[in-house]
Amino acid sequence: MDLNRKLSSLQEISKAQLSKILSIVTATKYVVLEPSIIRPLERVCGVKWLKSNGVEKIFKLEPTCPSFENSSVFYMIFSNLAKFRQVVDQIHSQISQDNPPKNKYHIIVVPRYLNYFQDELEELGLYSVIKLHSFQWFPLHLDTGILSLELPNIYKSLFLQLDYTFLPLLSRALWNLFFVIGKPRFIVALGEYSNKILSQVDILIEDKGDCDKLDSDIGGIVLIDRNFDYPSALLTPGTYAALLNEVYGVTCGICEYKEESVDEKKEDRLHPVIKKQPVNFMLDSNQDLVYADIKNRYFTEVTSVLSTLTKQLKTEKVQSKEMALDEIKSYVQNKLQATKSRKKCITNHLLAAETIINVLGSRYETQQEVESDIIKNTNKSTNFSYAEEGLCVEDDACVTLRLFCLLCVTQKLSESEVKSFWRKFVHQFGFSCSFAHRYLINAGFIPEPIVASSSLNLQSKIRLPKFISNEFYSNANRFKQIPPNPEKINLKFPTCASYVFGGIYIPLITQIASMILNATPIDEIKSKLGGLGLMTIRNDMGFPLQRRSLLIFMVGGVTYAEIAACNLLETLTGAKIVILSDKIINGNNLMKEILS
Template sequence: MDVTLEKKLQGFQLVAQEKAILCSIPGKKELILEPELIKPLEHVCTASWLKLKGIQRIYKLDTKQRLHRDDDQVHIYMIRSLLGTLQTLLRQLQPLTLATPTESPDLALRMVHIICVPSCYAYFHALLEQAGLWGLVQLHHYNWDFIYLDQGVLSLELPNLYECLYLQGNTSALPSVAQSLRLLQMICGKPMLTLTFGSHAGQLVQLMQSLGTVPEPTNPADFGAWLIIDRDKDYASSLLTPAIYAGLLLEVFQLRAGEIVIDNANNKIRSQKLQLLQGKSDLKPNTGKLNSIRLNSACDEIYGDNRYKHFAQASSLVRAQVKSLSLELQKLNDMQLEEMHDYVARKLPKLTELKAKVLRHINASEIVIQMLGNFRRLQTLEEDILNNVSRKRLLTEIDELLTTDGQRYNTLRLLCLLHLCAGVAPEELQSLARNYCNMFGHRELCVFQQLAQAGLLPVLLPERKTSAKLLSNLPLPKFQQTEFQANANRLKLLTSCADADQPAPSTSAAAAAATGHAAKQSCPSFVFNGTYIPLAAQLCSILLNANSAEQLANKLAMIDGLQLHEAGGQPSTPKSFATQLKTPDILPLRLRNLFVFVVGGANYAEIAACDLVARLTGTQITVASDALLAGSDLIAAAFNN
């Protein structure tokens, strides 16, 4: 990857440090952090940097305990911009209203500060006044913008954006995202062409324009085009189970700002499973401190070598690494004393560090294999759902998995995928919802309404026996083509209708994928075992292969909700794009680096597919989002509302 661009993306850390409000608050300070902000903040600054800025002590915010205060310390609370968290904190700060110094009212103003990440909304100030803390507590906002997680991977680390936009219909978080994207334009230059797909993506471009003209950088732009895509335009990439190493790690383990925690007893699969069906685990429970793997190829070469490989190939390579390490350590037996001293001093520490990394990956692979025991059956079922093979049988299998496997989120995930690809009737949903509530409790009934709000399920209608009897005597109409099916066919996302300029896997490759072995990566669909191409990767491929505006317009003409924005021009639909161009020779792209932003959470399958497109076309593609999420995380978000 280009060193200049890489350094610029890593430079977001320095920008975030310069913006840190902590520097402008005087005095000896204590920092009380919401636990969810600790890991992202570590990417921005270190503990030693905080000490240089006057932070004496750092605590975790515990909403269940009474807050402690020292009169000679400035107390700074850093929380996410969530209404519930702020209300809880204000209740804990209520004693301040009784302990206000009479001789110096201004002193209290400087003693307690609340920093909201990434925004401080207007109604936060109203809540502060209602709590009687106006003038005693000062509110601030802090947006750390993009966090560099790995080569070609950026994240805003705003894990609640999907809930706000798609489950609550709340767009108040979009301005802070637009500010971060505008900062990226200031650092890397404004692209000649921006492609947006979805209402939120279009709003982001409008917000960036309303923030004012971006100053022209002294150096040429680093990206030839931007792609901004709404999550709901490609739910399939999140709902399908990935086949690559990084994707499956995220399916099983919790991710915290680019770092997964290897927990045998409390991973994602085990925690969502009905306790009655969990059974006895062969894995030893964790004792002491939990191990973690940082998903950064520069920090962990084992992860870097295997992150986008098929899981079967990656786990085999990790085991081969163990054998080579053991052979390397056996060389000590044949060494002379002088050679041994030199080996121990220079090479052994590196080997010891590498051994620890390999053991962590071995442990993680074993847990993934055990937790996804029915992985092949699951992928076969997902392939049938994608191709709409026997809807009745698919509904029966999902219902059977609910009973035998008992997974709270992943069962609903399959049902959402079926509705997306083939459609689920309200009567069919009623039956499945009844069985689901019998399994997990009727308090979960509201989850179906939340998923319907996000467009993942139909609206759950109340049961009416009379109408059901009448309907049973009427011929049911055939299901109409879903929006997913229409766009998948037009954009050739299913490998059964693969595009000519995006070669499909060879017969041998498809057979290798089917048997769980690594296939030669010649098509982005390898991330899903050769069944589906992520939308982001396909749009990148179309954009990079377009030789003229007319060719691009013809490829994208039938896609509703897609807009093209020329630098300095008005947005246009693909049909009118060629006629409204101010720069006729904008295509083919002279600068072939692309920036992709997914509104509502990206996943490693998309990132790996874009990485393959970049390698096949000799370009660079940087993927960014507000958070990195697995499919179960999207479903779990509906339970938090």
């Protein structure tokens, strides 16, 4: 079985785990789903499968619940205390304290329930009434070479709140995956959380066993923390899939927007709320050949490809009118359904492309020019002024905060500039955002404010950002991430991964993968990676790679732009790269976590 088929079959293991939980109740049962869990659950199993496992009805979790009569009910929620309390309150309101039912109420918590969930049940006297179950699905195979755990709030938990609660779940996910694809002999871990994950995998192997596969389907693995390359998430991308995620927001590989679900209108200043076209399609190359062709193209090429495909459809329609009877019969039997499907795909992508132009067109070119200057370390005062102007003209707080964070990572703002921007930001978007200042410090965007102290060792008490200006450019130059002549990058037929950002920047994971796949001397790899920060390299006679394939695990979310850059590297080197992360994100997602 080839690697892609193995990754596609991961859902079968998840089904078996879920079936074991549901089989606790042999009679028919109801299932109540938290709305945000529906999409990823569809990647694990469908309604038909649930019905075959004794589920009679499926409900969406709402403030008021229907009557479940005498049937058992399984709630399924993410590991969130507020949602858990909502479910417990619903159950509490339905039971009789004198004669509570047994084996009727179950709560399945994804990826696992926390200890204080049990404490809550004990305090309410429901410990014997409500049964808790943990369910951690295997990585979801969203598209060729893309695996996602689709777990919310991992970035916020680890990088903003400095909370390690969910870190063991990432370790277990990797350990589980090794049983399917084997454990590679060459492993690189970059960053605090990546190294902790690697250590926890070692503990799991020691306590619960290692996979019995002698040869891995993957030549090597790279674990890397999100904060090692913030620019790849903060820069405005140029590829089609990445822009879809920017404009529409993609959930679990599905781009869906309904016309009736109008966004809440904010107070308009200079930019009116732009209407989005309704779309509904999966970002899956195997099911949508049109998407497979355009997903990694630079957006200026996407519209011309869609235009060509539309002309082909029109030509086919004209030709069908001139067919003889036998030809019409053959056309209907063999080609009509495929033509209808292709027409639907093209229509969806045309509507999406039109929306991308309408939403981003007004500021896209100006934004790219400013970002180019930022990456090239020029016009710092102009760039900062542009960010401050955005506070007055942009309705979305994420847009201006994102540019501010990019400036902090690269061109290092002074303490007075940080204070000036933040004061204006809070005045513009409300003092409810003021707590986000602490998250910016924890994430490493800005330094801890210096407070007068009698301590001689003041420096040890100051939290410095992960990347200050000099360090960022030093690392970027070491890994050749900034092309000297962006205008010479071919965006139509790219040969440089920087095309995903219009030729101004190459994602770090692409450059690291390139070094490993091209068998750069191991001492040179260690020397370059050592300058980034905490690093571990394990080489059990696995380098140069015995298989030209690599698994990249990005802790804290990965972007479609980074995936596109790795796809280009695959094409150029003939290698295989699989991307794994807790979620597919964009820069606005990170900003929302900071402001939430």
